[in-house]
Amino acid sequence: MASDTGSNFIRTRIDSELADGRVQQVVTRFPPEPNGWPHIGHAKSICLNFGLAASYGGRCHLRFDDTNPEGESEEFAQALANDVRWLGFDWGDHKYYASDYYEQLYVWAESLIERGLAYVDESSEEQIRAHRGTVTEAGTPTPFRDRSPADSLDRFRRMRAGEFDDGAMVLRAKIDLTSNNMKMRDPLMYRIKKQSHYRTGDAWGIYPFYDYAHCLSDALEGITYSLCTLEFENNRELYDWYVQHVDTGADPAPQQIEFARLALTHTVTSKRKLKQLVLEGHVSGWDDPRMPTLAGLRRRGVRPEAVRELCDRVGVARANSTLDPALFDQIIREDLDAEAPRVMAVLDPLPMVVENWDADVDWIDAPLWPSEFGLEGERPIPFAKNLFIERADFKVKPAKGFKRLAPGRSVRLLNGYVVTYTGHEVDADGNVTQVRVSHDPKTRGGDARSKVSGSIHWVARDTSMEATVRVYDRLFAAAAPGLEQDFLLDLNPASLKTLTARIEPALSFAEGGSHWQFIRAGYFFADVQDSEPGKPVFNQVVSLKDSWKKQETLVQARKAANAPGKVGDKPDPLHPKRAKALRDLGIDEDTARVLTDDPAHDAVFVAVVAKHAQPESVAKFLVNEVIPAAEQAVKLDVAPGIAALLAMVDSGKLTTKLARKVLAEVLTGGDPVAIAKRDGLTVVSDSGELLAIATKAVADHPEEAQKFRDGNGRMMGFFVGKVMKATGGKADGKAAKQAVEAALGTWQDQMVQILNESKASDNK
Numbered sequence: 001m002a003s004d005t006g007s008n009f010i011r012t013r014i015d016s017e018l019a020d021g022r023v024q025q026v027v028t029r030f031p032p033e034p035n036g037w038p039h040i041g042h043a044k045s046i047c048l049n050f051g052l053a054a055s056y057g058g059r060c061h062l063r064f065d066d067t068n069p070e071g072e073s074e075e076f077a078q079a080l081a082n083d084v085r086w087l088g089f090d091w092g093d094h095k096y097y098a099s100d101y102y103e104q105l106y107v108w109a110e111s112l113i114e115r116g117l118a119y120v121d122e123s124s125e126e127q128i129r130a131h132r133g134t135v136t137e138a139g140t141p142t143p144f145r146d147r148s149p150a151d152s153l154d155r156f157r158r159m160r161a162g163e164f165d166d167g168a169m170v171l172r173a174k175i176d177l178t179s180n181n182m183k184m185r186d187p188l189m190y191r192i193k194k195q196s197h198y199r200t201g202d203a204w205g206i207y208p209f210y211d212y213a214h215c216l217s218d219a220l221e222g223i224t225y226s227l228c229t230l231e232f233e234n235n236r237e238l239y240d241w242y243v244q245h246v247d248t249g250a251d252p253a254p255q256q257i258e259f260a261r262l263a264l265t266h267t268v269t270s271k272r273k274l275k276q277l278v279l280e281g282h283v284s285g286w287d288d289p290r291m292p293t294l295a296g297l298r299r300r301g302v303r304p305e306a307v308r309e310l311c312d313r314v315g316v317a318r319a320n321s322t323l324d325p326a327l328f329d330q331i332i333r334e335d336l337d338a339e340a341p342r343v344m345a346v347l348d349p350l351p352m353v354v355e356n357w358d359a360d361v362d363w364i365d366a367p368l369w370p371s372e373f374g375l376e377g378e379r380p381i382p383f384a385k386n387l388f389i390e391r392a393d394f395k396v397k398p399a400k401g402f403k404r405l406a407p408g409r410s411v412r413l414l415n416g417y418v419v420t421y422t423g424h425e426v427d428a429d430g431n432v433t434q435v436r437v438s439h440d441p442k443t444r445g446g447d448a449r450s451k452v453s454g455s456i457h458w459v460a461r462d463t464s465m466e467a468t469v470r471v472y473d474r475l476f477a478a479a480a481p482g483l484e485q486d487f488l489l490d491l492n493p494a495s496l497k498t499l500t501a502r503i504e505p506a507l508s509f510a511e512g513g514s515h516w517q518f519i520r521a522g523y524f525f526a527d528v529q530d531s532e533p534g535k536p537v538f539n540q541v542v543s544l545k546d547s548w549k550k551q552e553t554l555v556q557a558r559k560a561a562n563a564p565g566k567v568g569d570k571p572d573p574l575h576p577k578r579a580k581a582l583r584d585l586g587i588d589e590d591t592a593r594v595l596t597d598d599p600a601h602d603a604v605f606v607a608v609v610a611k612h613a614q615p616e617s618v619a620k621f622l623v624n625e626v627i628p629a630a631e632q633a634v635k636l637d638v639a640p641g642i643a644a645l646l647a648m649v650d651s652g653k654l655t656t657k658l659a660r661k662v663l664a665e666v667l668t669g670g671d672p673v674a675i676a677k678r679d680g681l682t683v684v685s686d687s688g689e690l691l692a693i694a695t696k697a698v699a700d701h702p703e704e705a706q707k708f709r710d711g712n713g714r715m716m717g718f719f720v721g722k723v724m725k726a727t728g729g730k731a732d733g734k735a736a737k738q739a740v741e742a743a744l745g746t747w748q749d750q751m752v753q754i755l756n757e758s759k760a761s762d763n764k
Helices: 009-019 040-055 074-086 098-114 125-131 149-161 210-221 230-245 271-279 294-300 304-314 325-337 505-509 547-561 576-584 589-597 599-611 615-629 636-650 656-666 672-679 687-700 702-709 714-726 733-744 747-763
Strands: 027-030 059-064 095-097 118-121 170-173 188-192 206-208 225-229 255-259 349-354 362-367 378-383 386-390 410-413 418-426 432-440 458-460 465-472 496-503 515-518 522-526 537-542
Touching: 009 040, 009 225, 009 255, 027 040, 027 210, 027 225, 040 059, 040 074, 040 225, 040 294, 040 304, 059 074, 059 098, 059 210, 074 294, 095 098, 098 118, 098 149, 098 170, 098 188, 098 206, 098 210, 118 149, 149 170, 149 188, 206 210, 210 225, 210 230, 225 230, 230 255, 294 304, 294 537, 304 325, 325 522, 325 537, 378 458, 378 505, 465 505, 496 505, 515 537, 576 589, 589 599, 589 615, 599 615, 599 636, 615 636, 615 656, 636 656, 636 672, 656 672, 687 702, 687 714, 687 733, 702 714, 714 733
Parallel strands: 027 059, 059 095, 225 255, 349 432, 465 537
Antiparallel strands: 118 170, 170 188, 188 206, 349 386, 362 378, 386 458, 410 418, 418 432, 465 496, 515 522, 522 537
């Protein structure tokens, strides 16, 4: 589980205060208002507060700051609690509500009035705003600021008793109308709101404002560090004022510390806007898979491990920034890579007839996992005369660079045969309705011929099944929704496509909640709510490639060059000869283009290859890891460090995930070997240690072990994942798999026997 263990300014402060004895135990809190479902921005606060407390052996409270009855509900409170647990955190016995403290907060408010530090103001909202002044002009007292404490106390008690109408008066702290901080100019403490509260009912007709209730709730609970996002930075002075002027008995007094929030482009996280999307029907609900809510991410199929990893990679900073969702998408891909078995689904079916096929159905054993994973598991796929392929995989007049089926061409049908085009049919409008091919019987299961245009996926027409597949795109087309117009006008009309796909037989038994990689299409998730036995509904979790990043890069490139063309066309590389030279080294076209688009990165590539003579490995590492991690062009003088880091990865001393923890320091001139040694990041490969971890994982998860025994090969990946998690991602992948195999004992043999019996039964 992710916990905040990296070095940052908050930990530096805590370390110092623990060392000097000011703080004995770290106590944090996650304090949401229950007026909506939590979103991706909340995830950072959840991971930071719970993770930080856990790393210091402290505790984290879950407290609902329910001081505004309008819009708050038990539904929202329960959704918040569910999502905290989904992320992997628990508050134990420490779940609280600000409404639990209403009586104490009221008593303290009376005390401030009696000491002349608060007063009842009968001015209207507009008058209060006018008297508060501006950033360049000091505020001025309203006629009620100097009323006696006795008068204010009497009116405050009558406010509680319900004698006055909503808005008739408020309680204000008496601080400083000349302060440069507008928050300190006699802030509001209580308002009259005769509205029923979802927990306290009609017991209260006045409610405290957040700034007053929040800090004192922290003090009541013994919170030592009140961590909040940067928009509350100006509130800190007021936070401290209330804590200092109210005798809470808290020792030590709680401290507010601000950190940068988590924000993504093409996304809104305003609760008001999210609620508007739901209430006006722009989405299907708070858990719509296009929503940035944690429930929406869960419904889409994102795992909590990916959300925690995103929060870890973003880290803790003092300055706000907005991330490209492509980073999150890549993390999701990495998380699902070893979790999702590979299967075939045709999303836009085009019929294909194998004209020279006269045999019965040919059941071909196809692997569920790529060979490099070292995971066992196969599924039988039927090959027959009538097939479906993707409509986009056939072109009558292919464009340059098209590498799939076309007149005069041959392609490999994945796991099947090489087929050659023989003809096609069209309808009255010229649309292709069927493709005809012949197959080469010598190429079953492996390509015995070198000249084919490419490989495509397929399913057999008669044994495949229809399935609903939902393909998602960004909910908003604009990077900053609402910046230039009403945010609703920035909605992406193509954010959801519902397709009727054809799926191979293995997928027809997909259980709700299972993950799959549809080969060449992306990662998909069997929807828990809508899937039925034998009728799965699949949500696209993430595509295999980041098409949005590519689109936006093309747009910017054309703007810079003032060149015509539409998004989707490929621009020429800035340095075509150099790009060709890179391709000749075995580097794919997209990677070569990224390197040659910036001469500084190309120079770094050359320097790293001089130290680490594996051009393809260097190129992928630079493009996938180094360049995205750098805030500006990578400096040439760090090339030796990058080469040394890559050497550690390629030799198995560091996993790619662990290398990311080292990379930031390497980009500033750090020595990766020394950093990895200092932080204890080297790969765990000791067989005895890994066997003990694997054995415990099997013992702790008997249901999953039983599924493995019953033939579910995906459970191997599940247990390898548990070993990786227990070692903080430090376990050597191959050694971890061997340890799991040893822990599961003979169950592997039993699984193979069950699969063989199943195939034999199918052949009958």
